Amino acid sequence: MADKAPAKPVLLSGGNPQISKGEGDGPVQAYIAAMPGWKSAVWARFDALIEEVVPGVHKAVKWNSPLYGAPDALPGHWFLSIHCYDKYIKIAFFDGKRLDPVPPVASKSGQASYFHIHEDDAVDEAAFADWVRQAVALPGEKL
Template identity: 50%
Template sequence: MSDAQSPKLLAGGNPQIPKGDGDAPVQAYIDAMPGWKGTIARRLDELIVYLVPDVRKAVRWNSPFYGIEGRGWFASCHAFTWYVKVTFLNGALLVPEPPGSGKDPDSRWVDIGEDQFDDAQMAVWIEQSAALDGWHGF
């Protein structure tokens, strides 16, 4: 993408990508992420595609979402200044639970800094989360 076509980077390096369904908007988001954040998002995307071959993808609220048709969305990611946040929308049911939690009683997340991607743990969470019913919010 040329600079004239590059998405605007919002706070923390989060790309401003139009809402869209399918792989193309997710890849546009990942391609626009700066430096190591893009590397983490690409590893996450590749791991999800490998472990969940029938994954459904979309971009909403400047974040890639991953789900299963008819079963809901199970994960999303978002770039922040010092980390990439990977949210499991049904994360309260995962073992072990991802460490981050907030007002939503179902979601849990992990903040991944540079050189902190744990392929083995992420694979466990992805497989568990994709096997459960997910969020049907959009």
């Protein structure tokens, strides 16, 4: 009997991968691998950058979105999440209005601010790393 190829992950509305919830790096890496097209390689780079800036970063996938928390944060407190859309990756800094400079996409409610990465964007990795350094020092959002 021939081995079956692994099933492709289901992509939800907007192209977001459907990944089972779970704690740790494994579910986040499964999400990254399932991101369609250019998004997988781009977010793999930013995931590695977060690990460089925040050694021991806590990771999980909940609600089909990777979450990132400070290593010493209270359980369930997160400083950043991502969500995959057809044309961009949406990065949510949960306390983004407290970052300097504030990420460019405002939230309609709460303290969150967003940063979007499109396929041909030249992202300033140093500026992103600075946002991560600032965000991880804040209490984080309880989810």
